[in-house]
């Protein structure tokens with residue numbers, strides 16, 4: 001078992017784009033970016049660059065940062081990748097006062113399990129934004145208890161990869177401790193090869209926790225919605241969709 005292998009193992013990375021298709025979340029973040037034409041944008045935890053390259057195609061000046069080299073290399077092979085500045089690293093590697101908008105999409109925010117890490121990344125993003133710059137991200141609302149639907153009880157999904165091979169995947173929830181959920185994603189490439197297992201821990205933070213931590217890091221919350229269409233918290237799709245501004 002390897003922590004976050006799904007982002008770091010070149011054998012698993014091609015599955016990410018198959019499993020994570022363009023959706024209402026991507027539309028939301030792209031629309032938000034388009035409010036500032038030609039905006040200087042940091043995509044923190046850009047992964048395989050699904051959204052990153054679309055943001056660049058929309059005319060924004062995009063930097064994508066990610067610590068997982070295999071994901072970043074997949075991103076760099078995408079059509080349109082030449083329009084993005086790619087950096088292997090974390091928020092610490094972002095330049096200061098350089099961005100109008102920072103995005104953390106597809107629940108990157110939940111990777112920061114400990115409060116020290118979470119406060120640290122918020123402070124780094126604050127440093128990277130220009131005064132008045134915005135931070136937007138999604139967090140699954142702990143009240144919706146999404147993890148209760150994650151364990152597939154051994155039931156497998158089969159995926160056809162671009163190279164013509166197939167893989168089956170299944171998910172196992174290992175531990176739920178307060179609002180920290182540890183789970184394993186298993187992948188077997190067919191026919192009958194060894195199982196690769198990627199483990200992850202995700203932290204679920206409530207609206208109140210997000211507001212307190214953002215305020216402490218020097219952000220004003222513009223809005224927190226419960227879904228991608230501006231629903232009230234608790235009335236959307238179990239998300240907390242956050243837009244905050246560097247004070």
Ligand SMILES: C[S@@+](CC[C@H](N)C(=O)[O-])C[C@H]1O[C@@H](n2cnc3c(N)ncnc32)[C@H](O)[C@@H]1O
Pocket residue numbers: 007020044045046047048049050051065066067068071089090091104105106107108111
């Ligand atoms: C669920 S993926 C999201 C990828 C991309 N944002 C998207 O919308 O598809 C989470 C990403 O966060 C990255 N990540 C892990 N630790 C990180 C950290 N400390 N700072 C920034 N990104 C991190 C992972 O490598 C992975 O690419």
